[in-house]
Amino acid sequence: MNFQKELIIELKNLSFFYPGTKRPVLRDLDFKLRSGEWIAVLGANGSGKSTLAKHFNALLVPTQGACFVYGHDTKTNEGQFLARKNVTLVFQNPDNQIVAAIVEEDVAFGPENLGIPSVEIEERVKKALKVTGLYDVRKRPTYTLSGGQKQRLAVAGAIAMEPACMVLDEATSMLDPKGRKEINDVLCKLHKGGMTLISITHRLEEIVYCDRCVVLSRGAKVWEGTPRDLLIMGDGLLEWGLRVPPLVEVWGRLRDAGLLSDEVLPKIDEMVDALCL
Amino acid sequence: MPIVVENLVHIYHEGTPLEIEALKGVSMNATPGEWVSIVGHTGSGKSTLAQHLNALLVPTRGKVIIDGIEVGTDSKEHRKIRQLVGLIFQYPEQQLFEETVFAEIAFGPRNWGVPEGEIPSRVSEALYLVGLDESFSKRSPFQLSGGEKRRVAIASVLSVRPRYLVLDEPTAGLDSKGKDELCALLEKLKTSGTGIIHVTHDLELALDFSDKILVLEGGKALLWGSPEIIVEELIERGIEGLVMPPVVELARRLRDVGFDVPVTWKAQVLASAIEENLQK
Numbered sequence: 001m002n003f004q005k006e007l008i009i010e011l012k013n014l015s016f017f018y019p020g021t022k023r024p025v026l027r028d029l030d031f032k033l034r035s036g037e038w039i040a041v042l043g044a045n046g047s048g049k050s051t052l053a054k055h056f057n058a059l060l061v062p063t064q065g066a067c068f069v070y071g072h073d074t075k076t077n078e079g080q081f082l083a084r085k086n087v088t089l090v091f092q093n094p095d096n097q098i099v100a101a102i103v104e105e106d107v108a109f110g111p112e113n114l115g116i117p118s119v120e121i122e123e124r125v126k127k128a129l130k131v132t133g134l135y136d137v138r139k140r141p142t143y144t145l146s147g148g149q150k151q152r153l154a155v156a157g158a159i160a161m162e163p164a165c166m167v168l169d170e171a172t173s174m175l176d177p178k179g180r181k182e183i184n185d186v187l188c189k190l191h192k193g194g195m196t197l198i199s200i201t202h203r204l205e206e207i208v209y210c211d212r213c214v215v216l217s218r219g220a221k222v223w224e225g226t227p228r229d230l231l232i233m234g235d236g237l238l239e240w241g242l243r244v245p246p247l248v249e250v251w252g253r254l255r256d257a258g259l260l261s262d263e264v265l266p267k268i269d270e271m272v273d274a275l276c277l
Numbered sequence: 278m279p280i281v282v283e284n285l286v287h288i289y290h291e292g293t294p295l296e297i298e299a300l301k302g303v304s305m306n307a308t309p310g311e312w313v314s315i316v317g318h319t320g321s322g323k324s325t326l327a328q329h330l331n332a333l334l335v336p337t338r339g340k341v342i343i344d345g346i347e348v349g350t351d352s353k354e355h356r357k358i359r360q361l362v363g364l365i366f367q368y369p370e371q372q373l374f375e376e377t378v379f380a381e382i383a384f385g386p387r388n389w390g391v392p393e394g395e396i397p398s399r400v401s402e403a404l405y406l407v408g409l410d411e412s413f414s415k416r417s418p419f420q421l422s423g424g425e426k427r428r429v430a431i432a433s434v435l436s437v438r439p440r441y442l443v444l445d446e447p448t449a450g451l452d453s454k455g456k457d458e459l460c461a462l463l464e465k466l467k468t469s470g471t472g473i474i475h476v477t478h479d480l481e482l483a484l485d486f487s488d489k490i491l492v493l494e495g496g497k498a499l500l501w502g503s504p505e506i507i508v509e510e511l512i513e514r515g516i517e518g519l520v521m522p523p524v525v526e527l528a529r530r531l532r533d534v535g536f537d538v539p540v541t542w543k544a545q546v547l548a549s550a551i552e553e554n555l556q557k
Contacts, residue, residue: 243453
């Protein structure tokens, strides 16, 4: 089943300087993203995560090296077009991303802009609202939504454009725990459905469902691998400004004591099942 | 002298069609040198409560008494209350406006009529408390990093030397290092006798640092007590809409399947208890 999946994004020796500055914000980054993968990009404040996110859909282009989307350099017109069409961004602040007064109209905004026929827009909007659990509030004014609902609305708007890949830049950081859980549940559903996802975050709680993690520190890639291998490092992650959450601490201690096997991830269900055996 | 809140009711737009009862009879208290957290999610009334503590809002019914002064009885007394209670809003760095960090931090004490000769020492003291060195005082607050800006914003309240500090989601948007540093700062202030009133939706953080916690839901006080009491009640009653800290949830699930583990939010305590259970 594991045949070569299609390459969506590829970075080659990507470095980026903001105009007029001498210190690179991103240094010599390399990595590949294939279709259906869920990647987490981790790093402390100021590590360059958000600057990197803006490269994925050509809001920024590299100063040195290159970013390819479907094999096309984002510095070229073709590459920029492909990036904008296939990669959508969801940002941190739920209030800054809503353009329409009514929920379903906001979801329709993206596909309308793409010139999709209206019959198809209706279909897409319905599907996006259902996946994000907003179908019942589709007629509501957007300002009446909670923070978690607004952020799901931003995700719904992105999905309705049917991108190949969605990038979430700290999309849960302004939400309360309930809102965070709502977004994570939606992402898990989308991932199962085959969507390619990039989560940009400093919260290690959120990476257990990802396939692969990339850690940035001062703009350079310092680590790449599976969530499990990353979380095993425990307090070693503090060097990169990352803190292991308490549940992972429990998991780490139990692993060290030989009470949890290698396959068990720090998820409550898996841990309870494994400990009951 | 403490802060005492008794059966506080706050109704916005009373007597109009837009009437909303944001607080429905809430009681709590705090003393200097204590860390009290107010936890609840969006819409629970926690910010409304916080704004009573320095007389930005006055009670519709019930009482808010700050070191013996009752909010709402005599508006001239509100001046004193605002000196006693420093309020730090969410994303306080958005309120920075002066040309230099010095002027920013000096603004509060100057406004309260602190003699000009005393201002530099007030600024140095506040900078020291938030862990920034003197070289910052000449810089523009707008050219600092996010974490530094937030510390300057907090320093500009500390320079008034409040007896209580009310902070609305002070850790929002900070990474783990920034969070650790801020909590260490608040703990230091607490030890030196300042009362900390911490408004947050992060129950995990509240459990780790608070002496007392008030859990609000829909304008009502659901729970009030020490972190130990809160966790026990949470496990017993389960609170609709409040996401349980993962470690507490794991402890609860393990107890359900027969493990003898304490109800705790502390990772190390739970891990040790699980190890003991399995060794038996």
